[in-house]
Amino acid sequence: MNIIIVGCGRIGSTLVEELSGENHDISIIDEKAHVVQKLAETHDVLGVIGNGASYSILSDAGVETADIIIAVTNSDELNLLCCLIAKKAGRCETVARVRNPVYYDEISFIKEEMGISVVLNPELSAAYEIARLLRFPSAMEVNKFSKGRIEMLKYRIPHNSKLDGMTLIDVSNQLNCEILISAVERKKELIIPNGSFQLREKDIISFVGRPNCAMEFFRKIGERKNQVHEAMIIGGSKIGFYLSKLLVSSGIGVKLIDKDRDQCERLNESIPDAMIIHGNGNDHDMLLEEGLTDVDAFIALTNHDEENMFLSLYAQSQSDAKLVTKVQKLNYDAMIERLDLGSMIYPEYLTAQYIIQYVRARQNSIGSNIENLYKLMDGRAEALEFHIQKGSPVIGRPIKDLLLIDNLLICSIYRKGKPMIPNGQDHMEEDDLVVVVTTKKGLHDVKDILKRG
Template identity: 55%
Template sequence: MKIIIVGCGKVGTTLAEQLNREQHDITLIDSDAEALQAVADSIDVMCVTGNGAVYQVQMEAGIKEADLLIATTNSDELNMLCCLIAKKAGNCHTIARIRNPEYSAEINYIREELNLSLAINPELAAAREIARLLRFPSAIKIEPFAKGRIELLKFQIPQGSILDRMKVMEVVSRLKSNVLICAVERGNEVVIPDGNFVMLGGDKISFIAPHSDSAEFFHKAGIENNTVNTAMFVGGGRLTVYLAKALTGAKIKIKIIEQDEERCRLLSELLPEAMIIHGDGSDQQLLLEEGIRQTEAFASLTGFDEENIMLSLYAASQSKAKLITKVNKIAFENVINSLNLGSVIYPKMLTADIILQYVRAMQNSMGSNIETLYKIVADKAEALEFRVREASPVVGIPLEDLRTKSNLLVACINRNGKFITPRGKDTIQVGDTVIIVTTHTGLNDLKDILK
């Protein structure tokens, strides 16, 4: 597909890289010629220097032939204007990044009036992910499928756990637990395990289960999942506001440390139930005085990656709190994963995932639509949810007779709200939603699972 991206900041560049990898024809628009050149040096994209909200600039970028325009500049208003012009000039699909909390309450109205295909809010998506993690602290990552009724959870096997040196096939018989282990990370390797795969302490395990079964599995595996009653957040930006609001009703006492006095006053108005502390979140004495050793969850949410990483490492040295670390840049991912940072949240990756999901569904509006897409590990493994809309080569054939690709697992079949953990004799039927976990990135249709 021909896709135009306006804005080559962090989100725009990440999107350009991922969509280019999936063989789309990408054109980037930005007023910063040097930033464009830096992207063009590393990936094969067309570049147009100029204001993306100007009709002539969009024409130069080929808006008449474009299938999709994605506006990801730092200005919500500019993004909306870009999409409005693109809709009039090229009649293509449009996606806008809209981050201001004032707009979030009216997002459905904005989408309808501007005829947007999708409106994305990276901080809101990140806040929802963190809120899920605070409700289920044992997990490193939680991804909802089937509108939240089934989840893919990632956790690390503690040394000495009952799961250490257990075969995957023994989980059901020994733990009497209805979960399906679908991916294992060991060092830099990602494996889709078969029944004979032996798990080891330190492995990061991803499994799929309904919400109630996952809590029971953690209990039987001897992994503590104490609910969080107190949380300390450093940084009072948009993400923190969305997060505190998402946790309303969760009975968590929230303490927010923010350096800017004016921002503290605003936070006090926006979040009357939270305790707002005016101070430097990197001041160790302040953190100790405010109870970093006693808090049950600690999230470093400032705008600086280095500060967030150092704060989480300090929190890990002082407490047993559930750690959450916001990271904007994805450079040095291997180094970051080797540190004790708890759950690492990448807002721009969440945004890119949502847009990729939309692009793949758009490519394939006829067959099995992609409903949900998550990267289990950046570019190494994906979990996808397909809705089977019509008969295809995978329908009605027992799974044991399907010639599926290697390193691919049919992880769950949702049939009219009933979740089936697939076995060899099970079949996929029209109307089902099917969850696939694979190291083959870039699947667009359910039939792509076949060799």
């Protein structure tokens, strides 16, 4: 596909890194010459220096033959204008990042009237992600497949867990839950396990299942953090605003703390059912006075990564609450995992992943059959969702008879609105959505899961 990316900040750079390895022809546009030059040289893409809302600049980037233009600059208005011009000039699909809450209730109008294919809001996406995590407080991460009917959850096995010492066959027979453990990280080693694999304390497992089955699994292994009733949010940013509205609408009590009095007054008017508190989240005495030890979830959403990390560390020392920490810099990932601070949220990275999923879905209509792809365990494994198309060599054959490549596991099959965890007797049919987990990189078609020969 021919793709133009306007704006080479965190989102744009992530898109270039991910998509340049997938056989696309990519052009990038940014006004910062050194940024364009570095990305163009590193990833072998066409770099154009200039304003992405200029027709001549878009033309230099190949807008007339582009399949998709993705506008992710820091300006909402510039992104919308880029897409509008590109739509008129090249009739391509258009994706725009729009962050301002002023447009929150106008997204449908903007898409319809301007003909924009996708409008994405990093802060709103992050709020939805956090809200989904709070449905499973014991999970470190939750990813969706099969139109939301199948989820993949990441979980660290704690001390004295019922899972410690159990084989995967034991998990199936004794717990009787429709989940499948698909990957295990143990002391930096990544394992695609078989039925005889024995779980241990401190293992980080990824498992798939329907949402209700995941809840049942957590309940049966004795995880008591199964529901959030009260949440404390530090930081009245855009994410804090969106998240508070989501949580309040689902019946969860919210205490939001921000040190900007004017912002507190605006939030109080916008979210009357939330408790808005003017104060400094770094004041530990105030956090205790406001009930830190009693809340079920603690979410650090200030504009400073280090502050969020220290806030979560303090909350961890005072409470058993589910921790969610907003981080902008991806290089903090390994540090936070070592500190065991629960779930990390990267707003820009999340938005980049949503855009990548959209690009893959569009590519699916012209040949590829990857619907979704998630990186697991720091990118050492991938969870891919394939759309099974007519004539595929995997159709109709029992899974046990398929000659699958090494280190690959078929995790779920979604057929005619019904998800299932397959066994060796099950088979795939045309139009199924099938999720696999593998350490093998570069799979583009479901036939790639089969050994050659």
